[in-house]
Structure formats: structure tokens, C-alpha cells
Amino acid sequence: MTNSVAEIKEADTIFVTGSNTTESHPVIGAQIKQAVRHKGAKLIVADPREIELAKDADVFLKIKPGTTIALSNAMVNVILQEGLENKKYIEENTEGFEALKEVVAKYTPEKVAEICGVDAEDIRKAARLYAEANKGSILYCMGVTQHHNGTENVISLSNLALVTGNLGREGTGVNPLRGQNNVQGACDMGALPNVMTGYQPVNNPAVLEKFEAAWEVKLSDKPGLTIPEIMHGAEAGDVKMLYIFGENPMVSDPNTKHVKKALEKAFVVVQDIFLTETAELADVVLPAAVFAEKDGTFVNTERRVQRVRKAVEPVGEAKPDWVIFMELMNKLGYDKKYNNVEEVFQEIRTVTPQYAGITYERIEEVGIQWPCPTEDHPGTKFLHGGKPARGAGLLKPVEFVESNELNSEEYPLVLTTGRILYQYHTRTMTGKTEGINNIAPEAYVEINSKLAAAKSIEDGETIKVASRRGEITIKAKVTDIVDENVLFIPFHWGEGANVLTNDEDLDKYCKIPGLKVTGVKVEKLA
Template sequence: MTNSIADIQTADTMFITGSNTTENHPVIGAQLKRAIKAGKKLIVADPREIEMAEYADVFLKIKPGTSVALHNAMMNVILEEGLEDKAYIQNTTEGFDELKKVVEKYTPEYVAEICEVDAEDIRKAARLYGEAGTATIIYCMGITQHVTGTESVMTLSNLAMLTGNLGKAGGGVNPLRGQNNVQGACDMGALPNVFTGYQPVTNETIVKKFEDAWGVKLSDKPGLTITDTVKAIEEDRVKMLYVFGENPMVSDPDTHHVEKALKKAFVVVQDLFLTETAELADVVLPAAAFAEKDGTFVNTERRVQRVRKAVDAPGEAKPDWVIFMEIMNRLGYEKQYDSAEEVFEEIRQVTPQYAGISYERLEEKGIAWPCPTEEHPGTPILHIGKPARGTGLLKAIEFVESSELGDPEYPLVLTTGRILYQYHTRSMTGKTDGINKIAPESYIEINPALAAQKGIEEGDFVRVKSRRGEVKIKAKITDRVEENVLFIPFHWSEGANVLTNGEEFDKFSKIPGLKVTGITIEKLA
């Protein structure tokens, strides 16, 4: 997030898109409701009528995969009506002329047909955002999990810069992280192209710094993403897979494809429980849970926070850092750490954003990075004064429809997401009786008109097919989705990701298009 969670309260207008906030991030959802009660304006864009739509001044029930077109149309209106921040554009951005030229054709009328919403609602949304003193954008995986996900984020960044809503309280572009410490994992270099603190592995000076710190020779070539790795296993370019706190047999697209790769590779799984992925592993390393170890987590607002051990881990389970250290030692790298704090001290030495953060400073409260010195208070708001790169790069992006759409054999659109009463792949919540009584099984949301057309009633079992596979699942009749759009939560193993596309990826991030899948549906006897 460019801004903090608490900063939401200072916004005049909030634009939520691709985020079912009250179910996926209920604490932040409560903050949003508090802001609405204080009189703040709200725009919501989502393929489903999520709870936040009930509070919206404008709700855009867009067709899945059309966010780029919508954002371009909002910018078209802002420029047409002179709502842009001319001084900010001139002084702190580049690429404006090209952006203006591209968005000219994305009129509300043109985009209304693409998104399947009312043109006047697009205008209302653009005016609410453009006329606000401060406006914040809040998004999640409904924006990113597309083959054009990175470009969708770029268009949101365009929208913020076009109106001068970057680098100030109540503004910003704020992604909500999908799981605890996803931000921290990325900060620590759990990406194929960077070391800690997003320092590129292709930079000769950076590589030398880490070689000197660790006393080893390091590669300057980026590694593979998760989706690339599955393909590389099939092609015999990867022989071993180490899975750490992840359950790709449920969370990754095209489950049958993933299963085939896992059965071919030598697989090590490090996790709390015997997940669907761990059941296919050659070696399972039992890990300690959050309350069974010391360390730090970094939340969605970049706040580094202490975690303190409350209970002992059962059996042979160990903290992750201990497992990594012991494997590292057995592989010939004889580095010993005595505590999580000692590991953190090394992180500080090689990561500029963390240099001023210490366990002592984290004793009372967390600190938002970047925090370059021990005197620095942390940085709740990024890009104050000007964007961190010097000038904000406005990127002209054309809308491209998903290849999953328009196939007469699979004419319906499936989108996926999370629900409040299960978490991720249910490796933890699936073991909780109370939660399973509330949300015991997977289901598919079907619009009443489509259900009537197919002869489907509430609770009927249906067969859902895509190009990748099929599932048998219980029907839930609801007008939360449009007639040709269906929804399956992704938490269950025999569910959404059996159907989703694992072959086409975002060209920048290699994220697959999990949110748009062409399907058919039929009632089972």
C-alpha cells in the first residue's frame, strides 16, 4: 500500500475495485464502513454484488476482465471535463500526451458495452473520483489475477496520478495483500528476480554486495515464477520442488496440470499440516505455527511487526528459519544463527528499507518501511513530493479481451474468489468444526435467469466444465452475479482451480488469469 490503513479515514472518496473487502479483509472492511458513516463517498466496481456495493454511491457491476477499459473510461471523463490535476501532471509525470491520445476513444458509451454497465454510471464514478479533494484506490486480486493484471494496476496508477492523488494523505494506490506476511515474503526476496528489498539480481553492484555479505558466488540470472516452474518440470528443466507454506494443489490454476508436475518432480513440502500438496511430497518437513516462534511479520501497509512465541511447537516441528539453517548447513554453508533476531540483524545490513528497524524499536509498535536510519520514524505514505522514481510514468494501455471469452463451446464466464468463513486452501480453517458448519462445502453462484433456463434449482448438483476439466458442485441461486457470470470460491480442492487456465500468463508478472474462465454448466440427474 502506498498509504496506511488508518489513512483511509482521511479520504473524501474511496474507489474499491477487485476487492471483496468485508469478506477477504474484514478489519479493513470495518475501516471502510467507518469512513462511510463519517460521510465519505464510495465507488465499487466488481463482477459480483459484494457487501460493499450496498454502501456505494456508484456500483459498477462490470463484466469480469474489463477493468482496463473501465479505468480508461474514467480517465476519459476526467480529461473531458477538466477534472485532472494539471500542475501535478506537468511537474511530476511523463507520458501524458500518449495516455491522453489512447483514452480518447474510451468514451463511457464505448466502454459501457465492453463492461456491460450503464454509461452514466461510469460518468458518475469518474466525477466522484475526479472532483474529490482526496481519493484513495483500494484493490485486490480481482484486479491482478488476470493475464492483463499488471496493466490493470498501471491504469489505476494512471488514475491516481492524473488527479494528483499520489503522495498525500487520503490518496494513493493501495493493494490489499491476500495472506499474512505476503508483503514480508516479497520484501525478503521471495520473488525470482530480486534479493531482499527488491534489489535486482541483474545489477552487478547489488550482486557483489550480497556476495561479500554471504561469502559465496551468486547468480545474476533471474529464476522462475511458480507458473514457469510447473512448465519447466514437464520439460525436465526442473527436477526438484521445495514448497514452503504454500498449497499449489488447491491454489494454483489447472489442478490436473499441477498434479502431473508434482508427481514428476522430487517434492519437499515444509508446512504445518499434511496439505493436498504435502500428500504428494517425497519429504515433509513439519514447521512451527505463528504462535510457536519468534520473528516479524510485515502487513499489507508495509508495517514490520514483532511476533512472540506463546507456546511450544508439537513434536518435531521447528521454526522455518531453523529448518532453512539446518538444510543450509548440511549443504555445506556453515552459518549458524542463535535466534530470529540475529537473522533480522543480517536483514537490516543488506536491505536499505529495513536498515533503521530493530527488535528494540519494534518492542512497542510496528514501523512502516522504508526506514533508512534508527532515527527515522518510518514511512506511512510513499511518494510524498514526487514519485520515488523521480517522475511518475503514465502508461497508455489498450484494453484486450481475455481469450477465455467468446468460445461458443464455453460461452459462460466463471470468476473466483474467497469467502469470509474459509481461509485460502483451508489447510487451517478446514480443521475447525465451527467454521465447517457455516461453510462446509464448495458451491457455484448462478443467476436466477440462467438457473431457470437450465432447469437448475437451489441445492441441485451441477456439472461445470472448462477446457481444463470438470467439477460436480452444488448450485446456489443468487442475483449477486449477472446472467452469464458464475462464481466459485477457490478454497476447496475439487473446485474452481480444476477449471481455471494455467497456460496463459500476465507478460510482466506471469500471474495466470484466474478470474476469467470460459465454462459450460448443466444440471445432474
């Protein structure tokens, strides 16, 4: 997040898009409700489903899945047409304004209303609410990013923030809500194919020289593969081995059949806390300690580095992840020993500028938000204060391009996926909890009442849903939360949503798959 969770309650207008916040991030969802109900904040919600927050919204835009860019461009169009832009901020802090202005001129509210399936006046109202706010905050999640054009979706939201000057101040910002508890920390630590820790590019000679000196080894300057590229490579026989750590791609990744083929072809090591669906296919399983069995740090969605402390000893042969990694690298010939996890963190500080001023002593009681460059620095509550970090915020025009999954005669419906409150990710932990499973025992597909009637489908009936990649049988939940041509399936269950989803239509920048838009058809079972 560019800003902090507590700042949500300081915003005048909150724009939530691609995030079922009350179910996926319930603490932040509660903050949004408090801002609206107790502090008078205005709320705009854009989502393909009538999520809980829609009830509190001043404007609810029930957009077709995958139309974020069109909506953002239309809102900028209205802002510029009505003179609501922050001219001073644009002049002093941005570049590329004229190019953006030229592109968004085409995205009139009337034209975009047809693309998104919403009312043109609601687009205007949303644009005015956001632009006229002294503090406007954008919150988004994987409903924005998991598309063939996910990177450009985010760029379009950045454009919206920059033309209104809603960046670099308390209660503003462009705020991605991370999908799991330490996704931010994993990315900070270089768990991405093109960067070292702190987002330092692997192909930067100065960066490579620094890490080679710190680790006393020669390093590659070539970016690695993304997960979809790895899976395709494994299935093709080009990737020979997979080391899967705390991840369950047999449930979470698109096109389950393809994932299974890839795992069966490669030599697979799985390091996890339970024998997951992925671990069942592994050649070697390494039992890892759970969060309460180890010391270390987690980094949350607002960039806050926090300590986690061991409460109990690991069970059986399980070991903390850092111990497993150290012992393995020692066996592979890299003879580096750490006595405890704090020594690992001290090394992180030396090679990661954003973490340089963070110590275990300083986060003994309260975590610190990076960047924190020195030990007397308090941490950073919000980013881009004064000026955008790159000097001038880049206004980059992006065009709406529909997914290849759509407009198929054979698969005329749109499937989108997401989370529900009562299960977590791939159910590795929540699936073993009796009370939770009593509430949310199985997968289901949300289907609009008109579509259900046309197909003679009853609520609770088991039906077939099929895509280009496979088919599943699943219980129907008849509801008007979704539009007539849209289906929704929570992805938590194996042999569920991701049997159907698309692994080919990848974002050209970061290679994320288009999980949120899949062409499907439904059939009543005989």
C-alpha cells in the same frame, strides 16, 4: 500499500475494485464502512459481483470480469473531457501525459459501457466523484491482478491516481490489499524470481556484489522462474526438484490436473504445519512450527514490520522455519549459524536499505512502516510524498485486450473466483475448525436466476461445471449477485474452482495466471 490502513478513514472518495473487502479483508472492510457511514466519504465499487460494499456505494459498477482497463481508461477519458484533471500535479510530477491522452480518447463512456456491461452515466458519475475528491484512495486486490493483463490493470489504476494528483498525500494512493498475512514480508525478503531483499534486482552488478560480500558466496545474476513457469517446467521434466514452503498449490494454483502431474514428476519437499493436499504428494515432509510457536517478524499490507513472539513450544518434531532452513543449508555445505531469529533480522537490515533503521528494540511495542533508512527515522506513513519515488510518475497508456478464454461457443460463460469470509485460503487451518465448517462446509457455484431457470437448475442442486481443463460437480447457489453469463466459485476447496481455471493465459510482465477469467459451461446432471 502506498498509504496506511488508518488513512482510509481520511479519504473523501474511496474507489474499491477487484476486492470483496468485507470478506477477504474484514478489518479494512470495516474501515471503509466507517469512512462512508460516519465521515461522509463517497464510495465507488467496481466488481463482477454485487458484494456487500455495493450496498454502501454511491456508484456500483457491476463490470464483466477482466474489464478493469476499459473502465479505468473511460474514467480518465471523462476526467480529461470535463477538465477535472490536476493540471499542476501532471506538469510538475508526471511524464507521458500526451500519449495517455491520445489512447484514452478512444474509451468513451458509451463504448466502455458496452465492454463492461454497465451504464455510461454511472461511469461518468464515478469519474467525477473520484476526480473532484480532495483525497481519493484506490483499494484493489486479486480481482485486478490475477488476469492475463494484471500488470496493465494496475498501471491503468496508477494512471487514474496520477492524472488527479491522488498520490503522495494522506488519504490517497494506489493501495493493493495483500492476500495473506505475510505476503508483503515474503516479497520484501526476495521471495520473487527477479529480486533480492528490498526489491534489489538480481541482474544489477552492484546489488550482486553487495550480497556476495555479505554471504561470501558466488551468486547467479539470472532471474529465476515464476510459479506457473516452475510447474510447467516440472511437468516437462526440466525442473527436477520442488521445495514448497507454506504453500498448497494442489488447491490454490490453476489447473489442478496439471499441478498434480508436475508434482508427481518432480522430487518434492514440503515444509508445512499440516499434511496438506500438496504434502500428501511429497517425497519428503518437514514439519514446521506455527506462528504461535516461533519468534520473528511479519510485515502487513501497509508495510508495517511487526514482531511475533513465541507463546508455546513447538509440538513433536516441528521446528521454526528459520531453523529448518539453517540446518538444511549447513548440511549442504554452507556453514552459517544463527543463534536466534534476531540475528537473522540484523543481517536483513545490513543488506536491505528500507529496513536499515528498524531494530527489535524499536518495534518492541509498535511496528514501523518501511522505508526506514536510519535508526532515528520514524518510518514512512505514505509513499511518494513530495514527488513520486522515480522522480516523475509514469503515465503509461494501456489498451483493453479481452482474455482468450472468452467468446467460445463451447464454453460461453465466465467463471470468476475469490474468497469467502468463513474460510481462509486453502483451508489448511480453517478446514480443521468445526464451527467454521458448520457455517461453510462445502464449495458452491453462484449462478444467476435467469441462467438457472433456462437450465432448469434448482437452488441447492448438484450440477456440472466444465472448462477446457476439467470438470467438477458442485452445489448450485441461485442468486442475482452475479450477472446472467457469470459464475462465481470460492477457491478454498480442493477439487473445486482451480480444477477449471486457466494456467496458460499468463501476464506478459509477471507471469501471473488469469485465475479470474475462465471460459466454462454448466450442465444439469441426469
